[in-house]
Amino acid sequence: MLAAWLARLWTRRRLLVIEQDTAALAEVRTPDGVRIAPLEGTAAEARALDEILTSGIAREFARRRAAGREGLIAWRGDRAVGYTWMSRSVDPAVEGLPLALPEEAAYLWDLFVVRDERGTGVGSALTAARLAWARDEGFAFGWRLVRPANRASVRTAEKTGEVGILGEIRIERTFGPRLVREVRCADRPLLTARG
Numbered sequence: 001m002l003a004a005w006l007a008r009l010w011t012r013r014r015l016l017v018i019e020q021d022t023a024a025l026a027e028v029r030t031p032d033g034v035r036i037a038p039l040e041g042t043a044a045e046a047r048a049l050d051e052i053l054t055s056g057i058a059r060e061f062a063r064r065r066a067a068g069r070e071g072l073i074a075w076r077g078d079r080a081v082g083y084t085w086m087s088r089s090v091d092p093a094v095e096g097l098p099l100a101l102p103e104e105a106a107y108l109w110d111l112f113v114v115r116d117e118r119g120t121g122v123g124s125a126l127t128a129a130r131l132a133w134a135r136d137e138g139f140a141f142g143w144r145l146v147r148p149a150n151r152a153s154v155r156t157a158e159k160t161g162e163v164g165i166l167g168e169i170r171i172e173r174t175f176g177p178r179l180v181r182e183v184r185c186a187d188r189p190l191l192t193a194r195g
Helices: 002-009 041-052 055-066 124-137 150-161
Strands: 012-020 034-038 070-076 079-087 105-113 141-146 163-174 179-184
Touching: 012 150, 034 141, 041 055, 041 070, 041 079, 055 070, 070 124, 070 163, 079 124, 105 124, 124 141, 124 150, 141 150
Parallel strands: 105 141
Antiparallel strands: 012 141, 012 163, 034 070, 070 079, 079 105, 163 179
């Protein structure tokens, strides 16, 4: 409780903006016994997701679906073992940041794998599936945000295809409003003017 309160007062985060070419998608095998399916919003699906989601995240799932975002779930039998989200456009009220997502890119975000399935290939399979979704929807690129210290996410991106780093987004709050800034590696904006 204290940590959440302090985070509202003081925050410093760095996020790499990674771009992947959907035409250069690497072949990634889904682990044996795991299937990846679109999020459908059924009651059975909600019960399975309740096992891995907090109540706040479950409410967020409903809000994302209502906003037209699409999700994928990794299943091992009847057990949900991971999920991810895909967006055709970015709304800061839904995705959390004012990304300047170009028309030819989809935003691929919020990938989670339950602890006992980490390192088994479920994360790579979800990453490849969302890149395939972006390609099938006509997007040339997939954008994602990764914390620089999250080596597992960077390795997962590298397993699924070519990775380009477009720059970094820095989020800071010191006892005042949140400040979001960009540091570009390429000559194109990462944040909208509202950033």
